[in-house]
Amino acid sequence: MKGLIVSLIVFALYVLSTVVLSQIIRPRRHGKLLLFPIFGWMPAYFLLFFLTPADFYFLPDGWMAQPTWLDAAFGFVVYALNCHSFFDFFFGFNGGFSMSLMLEILRAGPQGATSEQIIKGYYNEDGTDKIYGWRVPRLVETGYVRIEPETGACQLKPKGLAITRLAIALKRMLNLGAGG
Secondary structure, eight states, rough: OOOHHHHHHHHHHHHHHHHHHHHHHOOOOOOOHHHHHHHHHHHHHHHHHHSSOOTTTTTTTGGGGGSSSHHHHHHHHHHHHHHHHHHHIIIIISSOOOHHHHHHHHHTTTTOOOHHHHTTTTTTTTTBBHHHHHHHHHHHHHHEEEOOOTTTTTOOOHHHHHHHHHHHHHHTTTTTTTTO
């Protein structure tokens, strides 16, 4: 039980630190901002676990796991899974396309927004598309896609092909359909 309590405390500190860092740094992209503090709080978890008494000042004897290393490992796994869930929540909720659409509708005010107005929100002032204008160059930069200079056609590189085939296999196993 001590491992669970310590992991929840450290996880709360991790979330709080990412909130504070987001306000101070104001990053354009949050991936690294969410990832690196996870590793910074790992030693804090073990320090707090091993420097506090076995009963964590209030736990009854029946709630203390034996052996201690198992309790420490359990708490650490809970911390890691909570961090993973936080990542999923952040990128699914904040970065999800449906949420993005709903934010555009909210920004339009109580009268709502037409499809044309919503779509207009996805273009920069110079006319470039915000979604494809960022995503395709990022796929090129990270080595998943290459753009054929003569034709401008996008082609999967071996890394992109492997990930795409894995996604197709997983979608078939989970019966998720053909969509993206």
